[in-house]
Amino acid sequence: MNVKGKKAIVFGGGRVASRRTAKLLDAGAKVKVVAKTFSESIRKMSSKNLQMVEEDLNNINISNLIKEGDLIFISTNDRNLNDKIEKEARRQRKLVNRADGVSDFVIPASLKVGDVLISISTEGKSPAVAKALKKRIKKTITQEDIMLVELQEFARSILKRKFKDQQLRESILREIISMPEILEYLKIGDTAKAKRLVLDHLEEA
Numbered sequence: 217m218n219v220k221g222k223k224a225i226v227f228g229g230g231r232v233a234s235r236r237t238a239k240l241l242d243a244g245a246k247v248k249v250v251a252k253t254f255s256e257s258i259r260k261m262s263s264k265n266l267q268m269v270e271e272d273l274n275n276i277n278i279s280n281l282i283k284e285g286d287l288i289f290i291s292t293n294d295r296n297l298n299d300k301i302e303k304e305a306r307r308q309r310k311l312v313n314r315a316d317g318v319s320d321f322v323i324p325a326s327l328k329v330g331d332v333l334i335s336i337s338t339e340g341k342s343p344a345v346a347k348a349l350k351k352r353i354k355k356t357i358t359q360e361d362i363m364l365v366e367l368q369e370f371a372r373s374i375l376k377r378k379f380k381d382q383q384l385r386e387s388i389l390r391e392i393i394s395m396p397e398i399l400e401y402l403k404i405g406d407t408a409k410a411k412r413l414v415l416d417h418l419e420e421a
Contacts, residue, residue: 217321220244225285227273227301229254232291232315239323240289241265250281251292273297279304291315325350330362331369360402364393367407371414378418388421 224240226233229251240247241263249258250269258268269281273292278301282288288305290298290312298316305312313319324337325346334353336346371392375385392398392414401410 218243219287221246222286223284224248224287224289225250225281226289226291227251227278227298228289228291228293228315229258230291230293231255231257233289234258236289236291236313236315236323237261237266239326245287248281248284250276273301279308282308282310285310288312289315327354329354329357331365332357332362359405360399363402363405363407363410364399367398367402367410367414368392370411371418374415374418379421388418392417 219240220243222245224245224247226237226240226247226249229249233249233251234255234257237247237249237258238261241261244265246265246267247263248267248269250271250273252270252272254268254270269276273294274297282301282305288301288310290301290305291314292298292301295316298314302312302314302317311320313321313323319340322337322340324335325343327334327336327350334350336349336353338346368389371389372385375388379385379388395413395417398410398413401407401413
């Protein structure tokens, strides 16, 4: 989901709320965190898109807060309070993510290396395994993989101008990915020569 510019209300100020808030801010959302107390990690966050409301959730108008948001994140350590927030959010037909229960959407473990973004989900069964898989996958991504993405973007921009046939463009791009000479240049970090080979290949095409 593209959450840039969306308004997110995060109920809770602990470890889970901190992770949710950090991801939302990274994605460009406008975040309001509401809690009686905030963890140190939340207090250290600084963003024009972050608003912290330090209030006891049992003493404020939850309905009005939910009304402000496009997305509702529930992560307090009080299950009864979470039930109350979820019930009101669903009454207002808001999308809900709940840390201790069933949600409308999940927030998978994510890994970003260059322009490569990988998300891993165990459908809530084991966040620990998702994190372990994330570390394992990160070790397999090489620098030439990242450079190959850049090279493909370079080739695609040229192909779009030269060929209208999408299937033909895809076929040529697959050929470029499998060319051993190009991969060798990427391994030594010589993108200039790799691009030259791509241009030669496109001329032949």
